[in-house]
Amino acid sequence: MLEARQLVVKRGLREVLRGLTLTLRAGEVTVLFGRNGAGKTTLLRTLGLLGWADGGEILFRGRRVTPEDVAVRGHIGQVLHESFGYGALSALENLGFFSRLFGQAGEGALEALRRVGLAAFADEPVRTYSEGMRRRLDLARLLIIDTDVWLLDEPLAGLDTPGKDFAGDLVAEARQAGKAVLVVSHEPLPASVPVDHTFHLERGHVLPGRTGA
Amino acid sequence: MLLGKDLAVEFRSRETLSSVLVLAVLVVLVLGFAAPSGVSAEAAGGLLWVALLFPALQIQTRLWASEADQGMLDALMGAPVGPAVLWLSKFLLSVVLTAVLALVLTPLFLVIIGETVRGPLGIFLAGMALGVIGLGAVGATLSLLTARMRLREALMPLMALPLSVPLFLGAVVITSGSLSGTPHQVGLWLLLMGVFDVMYIALPLLVADILMEV
Numbered sequence: 177m178l179e180a181r182q183l184v185v186k187r188g189l190r191e192v193l194r195g196l197t198l199t200l201r202a203g204e205v206t207v208l209f210g211r212n213g214a215g216k217t218t219l220l221r222t223l224g225l226l227g228w229a230d231g232g233e234i235l236f237r238g239r240r241v242t243p244e245d246v247a248v249r250g251h252i253g254q255v256l257h258e259s260f261g262y263g264a265l266s267a268l269e270n271l272g273f274f275s276r277l278f279g280q281a282g283e284g285a286l287e288a289l290r291r292v293g294l295a296a297f298a299d300e301p302v303r304t305y306s307e308g309m310r311r312r313l314d315l316a317r318l319l320i321i322d323t324d325v326w327l328l329d330e331p332l333a334g335l336d337t338p339g340k341d342f343a344g345d346l347v348a349e350a351r352q353a354g355k356a357v358l359v360v361s362h363e364p365l366p367a368s369v370p371v372d373h374t375f376h377l378e379r380g381h382v383l384p385g386r387t388g389a
Numbered sequence: 390m391l392l393g394k395d396l397a398v399e400f401r402s403r404e405t406l407s408s409v410l411v412l413a414v415l416v417v418l419v420l421g422f423a424a425p426s427g428v429s430a431e432a433a434g435g436l437l438w439v440a441l442l443f444p445a446l447q448i449q450t451r452l453w454a455s456e457a458d459q460g461m462l463d464a465l466m467g468a469p470v471g472p473a474v475l476w477l478s479k480f481l482l483s484v485v486l487t488a489v490l491a492l493v494l495t496p497l498f499l500v501i502i503g504e505t506v507r508g509p510l511g512i513f514l515a516g517m518a519l520g521v522i523g524l525g526a527v528g529a530t531l532s533l534l535t536a537r538m539r540l541r542e543a544l545m546p547l548m549a550l551p552l553s554v555p556l557f558l559g560a561v562v563i564t565s566g567s568l569s570g571t572p573h574q575v576g577l578w579l580l581l582m583g584v585f586d587v588m589y590i591a592l593p594l595l596v597a598d599i600l601m602e603v
Contacts, residue, residue: 221463224467225466225467226463226466226467227602228602243598244598246469246470246471246472247469248469249467249468249469250468250469252467254467256460256463256464256467258460259460260459260460260461260463260464261459261461262394262398262459262461263402263459264397264398264401264402264404265394265397265398265401269397273390273394274464274468276390277390277391277465277468277469277470278468278469279469301401
């Protein structure tokens with residue numbers, strides 16, 4: 177579904193990603209571990225088309241993605257390292273805006289908030305939310321935007337135990353629905369998450385089979 | 390949709406326009422009281438644009454900074470919307486907010502210094518409109534360039550003021566001429582301002598993808 181081939185990303189003179197190759201397939205969950213500064217977030221940002229690589233290429237459904245292919249972004253749902261949302265708007269308004277931004281009807285926002293446990297706070301301004309509530313809002317955003325790929329950067333950060341279990345269930349559901357999922361995490365995922373591939377990011381390359389940060 | 394969201398955020402938070410309007414009114418009052426009685430119409434045009442320029446820059450500094458502060462720049466870049474559309478929405482927001490500022494300040498300023506538009510009103514309004522549009526375009530671009538910078542509040546005016554000199558000159562000449570009733574070389578200055586506006590709208594639209602990544 178989404179593939180990185182020989183990806184090179186530099187920060188100044190330092191190569192953060194050095195010819196990295198990774199394939200995310202439909203209906204599979206890939207988990208990427210790595211130490212702080214290993215380049216996990218850089219990889220996710222590059223795969224999510226938030227920044228462009230200095231070398232190599234990204235392919236979506238076998239076709240090379242160029243900066244002009246803005247439509248491809250509509251197939252990728254992302255939870256970034258930092259939660260985001262307009263503080264002055266309510267959760268419901270934020271979800272409605274993002275849904276329309278992705279060319280969708282904006283329906284199902286309240287249902288998504290109910291699923292992530294935020295229905296009671298749907299009309300509250302997001303600036304009043306705690307870190308965990310913001311993370312739940314990030315997950316709700318994934319639910320209302322119909323995408324083929326999920327890129328999740330520390331999706332469990334800030335969540336309480338039920339929240340972590342719920343996030344795990346969501347990943348399992350996405351896998352069942354045929355989405356390609358990449359999870360970057362410092363901590364072990366809940367047992368409910370079926371993991372198809374585990375990699376370790378080290379010195380700009382992905383190494384297979386090792387787990388734990 | 391993007392402009393609607395921006396206006397909703399601004400209306401709810403009132404973080405930009407309300408504080409800037411207070412500052413702008415204070416600037417106008419200070420200028421009005423500081424200016425000697427019987428200040429010439431030529432000088433009044435310049436004073437009006439000085440009163441408009443600094444609050445307008447404050448508005449524009451916040452255009453993209455508020456997105457960056459809430460982590461929304463990445464969120465917008467991850468959406469299937471072209472960078473040019475994103476820039477255009479901020480440009481429109483900038484023009485709307487600056488126009489509100491001009492609509493409030495201009496009559497207030499003219500009343501305080503006891504001036505009226507003696508020349509053709511159409512020329513006066515055209516000068517104001519081209520000035521507001523040009524400031525909006527410069528602001529939307531430079532605000533994006535500095536949004537992620539720590540010293541953006543200082544950098545933004547430092548870059549915007551020199552770039553806006555041709556626009557500012559044109560706006561002052563047109564406004565002063567309109568107030569005195571004897572506008573000179575109106576066509577030339579309006580043309581210069583129009584070219585400035587087109588250039589500062591077209592260029593960011595062409596390189597919006599690069600601007601978004603800076």
